[in-house]
Amino acid sequence: MLLAVSNVTKSYATGEGKLQVLKGVSFSLEAGGSLALTGESGSGKSTLLHLVAGLDSPDAGEIVIEGKNIVGLGDAQLAALRRQSVGLVFQQYNLIPSLDVAANLAFHSRLAGRDDADLRAMLTERLGLTGLLDRYPEQLSGGQQQRVAIGRTLAARPKLILADEPTGNLDEATGDSVLGLMLQLVAKTGAALLMVTHSERLAARLGSRIHLRAGQLV
Secondary structure, three states: EEEEEEEEEEEEEEOOEEEEEEEEEEEEEEOOOOEEEEEOOOHHHHHHHHHOOOOOOOEEEEEEOOOEOOOOOOHHHHHHHHOEEEEEHHHHHHOOOOOOOOHHHHHHHOOOOOOHHHHHHHHHHHHHOOOHHHOOOOHHOOOHHHHHHHHHHHHHOOEEEEEEEOOOOOHHHHHHHHHHHHHHHHHHOOOOEEEEEOOOOOOOOOOEEEEEOOOOOO
């Protein structure tokens, strides 16, 4: 089992008292598998994804990645986990403004010590980025930046890919193609994909699905 989430709860303090966002969430994901996480806005999907990424800590429960419970790890250990094992595709892109597209694509794979020029070349072509390699993020559209962010994550060959609406800024045909590429690489490398999506059509393409409602799986 690559990822096992057990009885995770999370709440935040608000001006009106404690707001419980997740209420005893449990699920698992095997290597080579793909899982769609669906639910209405405010149901806790992004919070859950951030917890799995080690960007926040749960109030209770366990999050085990490759046999190691990440709850309680220090910042340096969590950063190393994200560098070596976990790839993130969030809606903010988080590209490095001072680097061109080519350098952004290579950034994570070089940090992880897994830079593969052939893989980057394939991703560049499949993501339609060949003519954009010398451009900087500010010169790209939102959809182009999203494709670079996806390529950067996939180029590092993470064991676990966490994606929050990764095709949300892409047109339908491009989104379908990008998701197909992600699923192909997951199957080929034995990685796993946990993807937040509002699209029933895209969710149906993944291997399995869980649905959050008011912080609980239903």
